[in-house]
Amino acid sequence: VNTIVYVTSNNTIDQKERIKIWFITTIHHSREAWSIYSRNKLAVFGLALLFIYVLITLIYPALLKTKWPKRVYDPVVGHDMMIFPHPSPPSTAHLLGTDTLGRDVLSRLMAATLPSLRMALTAALTSAIVGTLIAAISANYRGLVDNAFSGLADLSLMVPAPIVMVIIGFVLDISDFHFGLIYGLLVGVGAVAIVLRSHAITIMTKSFIDAARMSGGGGMYIATRHLIPHLLPLAAVNMLLTVTGAIFANGFIAFLGLSRAQLNWGSMIYDSFTYQQINGTITWNVLVPSALFISLFAASFYFIALGLHDVVDPRQAERSSPIRVKGEKKQILKIPWRFSKPELKAPDIYEYKFPAEKHTTKEFQLATDLTNISPRIDTATVVFEGIQSSFYECFPISVMLIKLIHDNSLTATSTGMVSESIESIMDRIDTRILNLGGWVKILDHKSLIASYGLTAHTPAQASSLQAARVGLELKDLLNDDPQRRNDELINAKICVGIACGEINLLPKENSDLINTLLSSEPGLVAKTLSYFSGFMKNGGVLICENTFRHLYAVQHHFVFGRKGMAQLPVEKGEGMVYEISGYNLQGKKNELSKQHQGRC
Amino acid sequence: MTRFLLRRFAMGLVLLFVYVSGLFFFVQIALPGDYVSHFALFLSNAETEALRDQLGLNLPIWQRYLNWLFNLLRGDLGIAYSIRGEGQAVTEIIKNTLPVTLLIFGLGTVIAFLIGQWLGKITAWRGPGFLSGSVTFISIALYTSFPPWLVFLVIYLVVWRLDIPISLQGRPGFNVPDMSRAQILWQILAGLLISIFIALIVAWASSRFRKKPLPALMFFLVLLVSWIASWYILGIQNSIPEILRQLTLPTITFILLSFGEVVLIMRTSMVDKIDEDYIQTAKAKGLPDNKVRDKHAARNALLPVTSRLIISIPFLLSGMVMIEETMNVQGIGTALFFAVGMQNIPLALGISIVIGIICLAARLLLEVMQAALDPRIRSGLNGRVRTP
Numbered sequence: 004v005n006t007i008v009y010v011t012s013n014n015t016i017d018q019k020e021r022i023k024i025w026f027i028t029t030i031h032h033s034r035e036a037w038s039i040y041s042r043n044k045l046a047v048f049g050l051a052l053l054f055i056y057v058l059i060t061l062i063y064p065a066l067l068k069t070k071w072p073k074r075v076y077d078p079v080v081g082h083d084m085m086i087f088p089h090p091s092p093p094s095t096a097h098l099l100g101t102d103t104l105g106r107d108v109l110s111r112l113m114a115a116t117l118p119s120l121r122m123a124l125t126a127a128l129t130s131a132i133v134g135t136l137i138a139a140i141s142a143n144y145r146g147l148v149d150n151a152f153s154g155l156a157d158l159s160l161m162v163p164a165p166i167v168m169v170i171i172g173f174v175l176d177i178s179d180f181h182f183g184l185i186y187g188l189l190v191g192v193g194a195v196a197i198v199l200r201s202h203a204i205t206i207m208t209k210s211f212i213d214a215a216r217m218s219g220g221g222g223m224y225i226a227t228r229h230l231i232p233h234l235l236p237l238a239a240v241n242m243l244l245t246v247t248g249a250i251f252a253n254g255f256i257a258f259l260g261l262s263r264a265q266l267n268w269g270s271m272i273y274d275s276f277t278y279q280q281i282n283g284t285i286t287w288n289v290l291v292p293s294a295l296f297i298s299l300f301a302a303s304f305y306f307i308a309l310g311l312h313d314v315v316d317p318r319q320a321e322r323s324s325p326i327r328v329k330g331e332k333k334q335i336l337k338i339p340w341r342f343s344k345p346e347l348k349a350p351d352i353y354e355y356k357f358p359a360e361k362h363t364t365k366e367f368q369l370a371t372d373l374t375n376i377s378p379r380i381d382t383a384t385v386v387f388e389g390i391q392s393s394f395y396e397c398f399p400i401s402v403m404l405i406k407l408i409h410d411n412s413l414t415a416t417s418t419g420m421v422s423e424s425i426e427s428i429m430d431r432i433d434t435r436i437l438n439l440g441g442w443v444k445i446l447d448h449k450s451l452i453a454s455y456g457l458t459a460h461t462p463a464q465a466s467s468l469q470a471a472r473v474g475l476e477l478k479d480l481l482n483d484d485p486q487r488r489n490d491e492l493i494n495a496k497i498c499v500g501i502a503c504g505e506i507n508l509l510p511k512e513n514s515d516l517i518n519t520l521l522s523s524e525p526g527l528v529a530k531t532l533s534y535f536s537g538f539m540k541n542g543g544v545l546i547c548e549n550t551f552r553h554l555y556a557v558q559h560h561f562v563f564g565r566k567g568m569a570q571l572p573v574e575k576g577e578g579m580v581y582e583i584s585g586y587n588l589q590g591k592k593n594e595l596s597k598q599h600q601g602r603c
Numbered sequence: 604m605t606r607f608l609l610r611r612f613a614m615g616l617v618l619l620f621v622y623v624s625g626l627f628f629f630v631q632i633a634l635p636g637d638y639v640s641h642f643a644l645f646l647s648n649a650e651t652e653a654l655r656d657q658l659g660l661n662l663p664i665w666q667r668y669l670n671w672l673f674n675l676l677r678g679d680l681g682i683a684y685s686i687r688g689e690g691q692a693v694t695e696i697i698k699n700t701l702p703v704t705l706l707i708f709g710l711g712t713v714i715a716f717l718i719g720q721w722l723g724k725i726t727a728w729r730g731p732g733f734l735s736g737s738v739t740f741i742s743i744a745l746y747t748s749f750p751p752w753l754v755f756l757v758i759y760l761v762v763w764r765l766d767i768p769i770s771l772q773g774r775p776g777f778n779v780p781d782m783s784r785a786q787i788l789w790q791i792l793a794g795l796l797i798s799i800f801i802a803l804i805v806a807w808a809s810s811r812f813r814k815k816p817l818p819a820l821m822f823f824l825v826l827l828v829s830w831i832a833s834w835y836i837l838g839i840q841n842s843i844p845e846i847l848r849q850l851t852l853p854t855i856t857f858i859l860l861s862f863g864e865v866v867l868i869m870r871t872s873m874v875d876k877i878d879e880d881y882i883q884t885a886k887a888k889g890l891p892d893n894k895v896r897d898k899h900a901a902r903n904a905l906l907p908v909t910s911r912l913i914i915s916i917p918f919l920l921s922g923m924v925m926i927e928e929t930m931n932v933q934g935i936g937t938a939l940f941f942a943v944g945m946q947n948i949p950l951a952l953g954i955s956i957v958i959g960i961i962c963l964a965a966r967l968l969l970e971v972m973q974a975a976l977d978p979r980i981r982s983g984l985n986g987r988v989r990t991p
Binding site for chain 2: 154157158160161162163164165168169170172192193197198247248252254255258259269270272273276285290294297298299301302305312541
């Protein structure tokens with residue numbers, strides 16, 4: 004069976020198509036999210052409950068205007084003269100009976116819904132916004148800002164938010180909106196920020212953040228485009244969990260009789276207790292419904308949070324994946340939803356269209372997914388169409404490519420078809436990789452050179468970093484199989500990563516960008532290069548003049564081998580190339596062999 | 604580990620200072636009026652001014668702050684305002700009200716945690732069924748129930764229906780409890796601490812000499828026996844029934860209020876762990892079922908529970924305060940409400956500091972526990988962080 008991977012890219016997407024793609028992806032995502040959410044029956048129940056509460060707030064004013072006369076059913080001053088004595092048990096006129104002062108219980112319950120809903124939503128939104136902002140800022144800038152915010156969060160853990168609210172309510176008669184605002188602020192700075200911050204820090208270590216940074220994204224751009232969208236789901240879960248505390252604190256203020264002017268479920272319970280102390284009868288028809296209303300209100304938010312938690316948790320999503328291969332033991336293939344189901348059953352042709360250049364995560368996901376199913380691919384033909392050399396595309400595609408090529412060469416080794424298999428592919432893709440600004444060449448049966456000198460947009464550091472990354476991917480691939488690692492990686496004459504290209508001084512409006520890159524990346528480049536080359540026994544990483552100059556500051560981390568002239572992939576003419584190697588795992592310096600000098 | 608603890612402790616002290624200073628200004632500025640203005644109707648103008656002078660309320664706020672801060676550094680929390688002559692020292696009031704809160708909160712949290720994690724473990728391990736469903740239902744119901752309502756239900760069921768006599772006054776406001784009761788409570792607390800120490804020593808000796816860990820049940824038995832023994836040694840056994848009568852109901856209510864959350868977190872966390880490969884491996888090795896559950900699944904599942912508990916501590920404490928207020932336990936929460944209501948600034952500040960310290964201490968304890976549970980955190984603390 005021949006499986007062909009067609010990878011096409013179309014960069015010339017107009018606005019209309021972009022919106023269409025966004026729309027389709029949103030629908031798909033929400034459908035997927037709903038399928039996970041709806042598996043949790045409690046979560047659906049919670050949503051229904053909240054819907055009922057919203058419905059009550061909508062119906063109540065209309066009901067008061069049409070069906071219920073104000074004189075009898077007003078939540079504060081209403082009184083039914085037809086019934087004696089009050090409190091009365093449920094009847095047809097008063098579905099939940101009346102309280103000691105003769106007011107309709109159901110009407111009071113419904114009147115208290117709107118303030119509670121307003122308070123809960125304000126608290127939830129405030130805590131989520133504040134928490135997300137603080138988490139994004141402290142994960143993005145770290146250092147002093149981060150310390151200040153985590154100090155603030157620690158501080159707020161010493162001050163129980165509900166107690167503070169009760170104390171505030173003690174002295175100031177605040178409205179439900181202000182209550183929600185202050186409570187959300189307190190909790191958002193504290194508990195929510197703590198949870199979100201640790202999540203944000205793990206996000207910042209992901210590769211797509213590196214990608215965005217390398218292609219020139221500033222702190223603000225990364226925070227708004229990449230970090231915050233990834234934080235939002237967890238923020239939603241946490242904001243719903245804070246609501247429970249807010250509802251109880253609000254009810255408790257009302258219960259203490261501190262905000263009597265406001266109608267509240269808590270104050271209904273308080274009133275009932277007060278009248279019970281006066282006339283000795285327990286008004287169950289007031290107590291039970293209002294306690295139930297509070298509990299169900301808190302529970303609805305909690306249940307929704309439960310469902311959202313399932314949606315956010317990637318393991319849940321994996322578990323729910325409907326695709327299971329028969330015969331293989333419970334192996335779950337993680338394949339993006341974009342493949343329709345019939346194609347999955349008999350995978351002959353995967354066709355994948357890169358939607359837009361900014362969907363880096365999805366593309367990276369695809370690359371890894373493809374490599375996951377690669378044992379089932381006999382020959383892979385990768386066709387690039389219309390690719391511009393933008394970093395967004397280069398990185399995932401090249402990772403995927405290297406993996407595919409390498410896999411195939413290894414399976415082919417046993418059948419003695421090495422050179423043909425690799426080289427036939429190489430012939431086809433060589434020119435296209437050149438278009439990408441990259442360059443792959445086979446030195447002998449088991450070694451290959453991957454080089455990336457991107458175009459003028461990308462500084463040299465980025466290219467070498469990227470090359471080293473690809474090398475690391477390769478190493479991970481080999482690492483999966485200890486036999487291969489021992490046999491091949493140590494002895495392989497892999498020479499990966501000619502980092503080349505000019506450090507272009509961009510026009511003045513972009514000068515900030517180049518500064519960011521120069522100040523932040525070299526350390527990372529050095530680290531990655533050193534770490535990668537440390538794995539190789541023979542050979543090292545070849546770097547170009549510019550990168551060499553740059554690494555000179557951290558030269559004690561590297562062993563420098565010979566230097567020589569070599570043809571660089573992108574530039575015209577020859578350039579100086581240096582061989583470097585880092586420390587290996589035992590902390591010893593590698594000895595550089597002299598085999599590959601100047602051969603590139 | 605020691606370095607970590609010291610660092611956290613130092614950090615806590617700095618935070619405490621910031622907290623205390625912020626609190627001082629917040630309480631003074633945010634609250635309208637002052638202590639004296641509460642009694643303005645009963646006092647003449649000259650008396651009001653005299654009282655203000657006497658309490659130092661006429662000084663500028665920074666001077667009051669510095670005075671208060673210097674006193675604080677000397678360990679003196681000041682004297683609670685009073686219109687009749689000399690007030691009580693704040694430390695004295697705290698000393699009298701703190702033990703009840705500590706006893707109920709500490710004991711309640713530990714018991715709620717133990718019951719909660721055990722129930723969550725069992726129900727998650729059994730999978731869906733009647734037991735699991737009912738436990739989940741009850742925990743959700745308790746987790747989302749309004750504290751005063753829960754208090755009412757407990758009182759109604761226990762006191763009125765079952766006719767168990769438990770002293771419950773109405774809502775007479777705040778009286779400082781008498782010294783002897785507070786002393787007895789402190790002694791009980793000290794006894795508890797010593798018994799925990801003894802039980803830990805016994806557990807250590809058992810694992811050292813018998814080469815077998817002490818079963819959990821034995822641990823608690825030793826704890827209980829030595830606790831009861833400590834009452835007799837201290838000679839307070841006669842007042843125990845009275846204290847039990849007062850404290851059982853609040854403690855039970857507090858446990859009911861807080862264990863639902865623990866059950867729910869433990870359950871979700873445990874359900875996640877059941878699908879892990881190492882559980883399959885442990886089962887395949889032929890380990891008995893409960894060993895796999897307790898040693899392999901539950902230990903890992905406990906981590907999220909403890910880290911969540913760190914965040915929940917303030918919320919549990921406020922639930923505690925709500926119970927105190929509704930059940931009229933003369934604890935630190937009732938005192939706080941009283942102090943804030945009367946704008947008795949030194950008292951309110953002193954109590955807030957104590958609450959802050961309790962939160963801080965509970966948090967530190969949980970962090971240590973987390974380090975004990977999780978070898979990754981432990982090695983991170985010792986500075987051996989694995990490189991990727």
